[in-house]
Amino acid sequence: MHGERNSAGQRIYCQRHKGPLAAQEGHGGEDKQDGSMHRSHGVPPYALAKHFLVALPYAQRQCNEAQHGQEGEPPRPRQPLGGRELGRDDQSDACNNACDKPPPWVCVVVVVAHAFLVGLIFFFSLAERKKGAMSASVWIPDSAVRRCNQCSVEFSFFNRRHHCRLCGRIFCAACTDERVRVPSMFGSPDVRSPPEGMVYGAFRWAMRRGEARNANNDKRCCEACADNMRSHSAARRITEPLLVMGDGGWADIRDWRVLCCLNRGWKCAVGTLLRAWAETLQLRPYSGVTKMQRRMLTINASRVHGHVSWSVLAKACGVAVPAAAKVHPQEWWVPCRTLGCPPECAHTPGIIVDAMLFLAGDGTATQRMLRSDTLKPLLCMTNALSSYCATHDEAFQSFVLPLVVSPARYAFHVAHVLFFGVYARNPLLAGDVLLRVPHEITAEWKRTLLFTLRMQSLVTGSEIFADKSEWENALLPHDPGVRVQDILFDAISVKGSSTKPVIVPCTCVNQSTRRSYVQCFLVKKESVFADAMVQECMRFLGEISMDAMPEHVTYGVQPIDANSGLITMHAGCRSLYSLWSDRVSIQNYVMEHNQYDAIRTLRQRFCQSCAVTAVVALLVGAGDRHLDNLLLTRHGCLLGVDFSYIFGEEPNVGKRLLGNQIRITRSMIEMMGGMQSYHYNEFRRTCTELYTRCRKWHALFYFVMRALVLDGYIAEDKLQQKIETTWLPGSDSDSDARITIEDRIDRESRGESAFFDSVTDMFHHLFRSS
The missing domain is CATH 3.30.1010.10 (Phosphatidylinositol 3-kinase Catalytic Subunit; Chain A, domain 4)
Structure with missing residues (x-):
């Protein structure tokens, strides 16, 4: 009967299958006495959809009550329309009879998908399975990373760089000793590898022909990607039915978040979907999408409206947002933490979202902007x-x-x-x-x-x-x-x-x-x-x-x-070259014009402006960075000017070989208080924070910088190459950003390129005077 308990003290809600899946595993995935794990995979395939519909409200209630410290109640089946409320005995009979009745059309689809999943035969992936591997959508160039992304060991002639075949990041040999067979569900159709010469390209082509004979060879990957692939292979019998139900509009990401509370097995299975969803946010608007990514965007198209990153990404990938979500956004809105948006998404004005959709080609965004x-x-x-x-x-x-x-x-x-x-x-x-x-x-x-x-x-x-x-x-x-x-x-x-x-x-x-x-x-x-x-x-x-x-x-x-x-022009500015030629340090100049301000305030203002100038110059690839293009205001703010050469361009061959995008002089370090001072550490922290923030919004900045492509100033390929090599949007953590920006700042602060900077400054002023 409904509400009885078994010998283990667990409450039984359904006599045939013991109610929802959470009841079979104790709602927490505790281990058995013999060390084995409870499994919900013994449920008959035709009842999987019914269990999902019954367990979802119960899991959501358990999640809410767990936060308030209340005891959960057994799930109640849906009440019949126009009838009385079912009692406990009637509920048990209704639950038992529901498993015996013919399933609806969506259950039939789930049954077929579940049967295919158990046998690991997919009619849509047979061709991809023959390939036996997946390639990363974007490979990070060797020149962009100097340390391993996991152990942070510095690369050298003897410590070579190795790419992970899944995420495309660079690791050392010890961190990429894993070899796994990569499933094809998350494969990418757009392979972007670093540029290679003719001889090396021919050698790689010959090696690939030899690898093609072995379609099932294992691929090198990092430890994180290897763990993700193992968990993905073990969870395919749960994830694929969820995706099939999502195609019919029965489940989306909000339901996936709730299903993580069922038990440990479902938590690991749904976790693979959520990791794939988080990786989808790293897509570029100009890159291709896999079938899996497009499928997930289509399932959650109603939920992404109003979230700037996801809305722009869906529009760039050709996924249409339903009209109901645009007309009644409050009914389909979900918090940013559910979609995994950056923290700034909730504070972004709605008109900025519509303007980005307008730049992505959405004609309906015009009327929404005009109604603001x-x-x-x-x-x-x-x-x-x-x-x-x-x-x-x-x-x-x-x-x-x-x-x-x-x-x-x-x-x-x-x-x-x-x-x-x-x-x-x-x-x-x-x-x-x-x-x-x-x-x-x-x-x-x-x-x-x-x-x-x-x-x-x-x-x-x-x-x-x-x-x-x-x-x-x-x-x-x-x-x-x-x-x-x-x-x-x-x-x-x-x-x-x-x-x-x-x-x-x-x-x-x-x-x-x-x-x-x-x-x-x-x-x-x-x-x-x-x-x-x-x-x-x-x-x-x-x-x-x-x-x-x-x-x-x-x-x-x-x-x-x-x-x-x-x-x-900004009033009251002097170039750093004019200060250097007059033998005036930055610290003396700033303190002379701000005699009544605290030294801490002046240094903090200077460090923040230096961080913004350095990060922006790095992201846009500013060229021709001599001391005449760095100005200092009377209040102690540094700003860069004259960005005629960007994205790695330089006015001549000499500056292309010796030029530097970030200029940090000895006088600037003295103004901060030295490399061991508090303000220098704040400068490094601000640079890392700004660089990480910009990387999270790489899709939005792409449309802002794409104005140069529309104006005919640069080519589209050069813009894409700059985003791939400097913005590093494909990495799944902020370690790449931290290593890249901090190493660059420390090298410039130590004066490793001071000699070449002095040479470029000397030639610049010689040519200008002549």
Whole structure:
């Protein structure tokens, strides 16, 4: 009867199969007296689906009551519609009769899948089983890692690097002594190995032909991947029925989290699914997905809406989110910890999620952005939106035109910046929209256009420009909150650089405070698309950060066309070369201008700005990093400028051989207090934290940096190569990030590349003076 206990003292809920699966294993997976484990695999296959439907509410109740310290109650079968509540005897009979009745269609599917799983024959994996192995989707290059990812031993000529065939990470020989036969369920169709030469490639090709004869050879892998494959092989008879039920809409990741509470066997089995789900988050938007990953994304498509990383990944992989989840998101929403999102996901504004989907090609995101109350978060990604709208006419017209008349806050600011961003890339498209906006807005934008053309004529030498009365009181193209009253032609100067940029001081008025001041602009006769992308990456990182962003300095960049641009200069800055030439240390300069601030505050401010500058330069592969491109403000903040060469590019062959992306001088270390000081350790910690945070959002930063691809500044392959080699998105832990960034910072701080940096600085200033 229902509610009776057996000889072991366990409560029996079903006389035939002892109720839910948790009842067979004591809800905790305790070992038997003989040392063996209880197993739920003895359940008849046709009752597996019925057990799942009965055990799921009970397991969820047990999980909730365990947190509150309450005693669980036996599960109750579903009540018949329109009938009375079943008693205990009726419940026992109903449970017994349910196992004898013919199962529904979903149970039939589970039966077939379960039978195939027991025999380890899959009609969809027969071709892949013949291959006998899986290759990692991305192999981390040898040059990107100097230490083993597990034991942290340093590689040398005698201690070689070895790749794990599953995760693609690099280990030493002792940490990759495992040899396992890799199942094909989690295989990847996209194999990216490091570049190899012609001779070595031919040798590898010949070796692969020999390996092809042995289809069942074991593959080298690390200890973590070997344990995952062993647990996966043992749990396939449970995981595959769960996936089959997920295909029918009966179970998703929220149910998987609950099923971990049944017993130890189910916890290990469902753990393989959750590990595969966590690895799916490391996919790149441009890489292919396996059948398993696409299947899991399809099952949980209703749950990922509103979570920025998963939404962008699903859209990039071609997995559609059901309309019901978009119309009623509160009914399908799950916490971030259920999906395994980064901690900052819950604090990301919803309009940022829609903007990322808009960049990924989701046309429905436009209406959701227009319905927002405020559009201020979009100001941190206007450069990426401008590049996308300039190459997609329909997206620009459907988004910018409604923004002009939108009542949302900062709607005009966003529309203003987007218009001039598109005008610099596609003047014909922007000119067509200019004729369709209200007359007063047309007059404002024409005045700003004439101002930008007047600034451009200062570097091009053109004698055709508008009169002052036509552009006076024009709005800045990248900041509509500031008006330009006049240009101080008598104070214009030419900067000593290879491209001869012009420094133009202007009298400006802040519309909110009505304060008048002099602002200097740097007009360059070269493309500033890269500078705009780098500054937007810094602003975007600050927008999505949950904690306070370390103190740093950004500046405004506005492209005029593909070959010229306008940059807002930060007042009161000096280059590190000017300080070095005047024999003034950074510490003395900062303390001279901040006599009433505490030394701890000054060093903390300097360390935080140095960390942001170093990490951003590393992630974008900044080239031509000499001391003239590092500026110091009067408040003690360091900032990098002039990002004309990025993603490993250098102006000449000498700097390509000797150049360095991160510059840490002896004067900077002295300002921190030395390598053994507290502030230097804080500097290293901040660098590691920023690098890890950016790696978690690699999919979002990909669309921000992809603006350079749409602008024709770089090729798509170069962007992808930089993400694979520097951002390291394929690793499943933060040890790679910690080892990479800390080793790089320590090497630069010890001065290992100080000689080469001095040589590059010397040649730079010799060429500039000549």
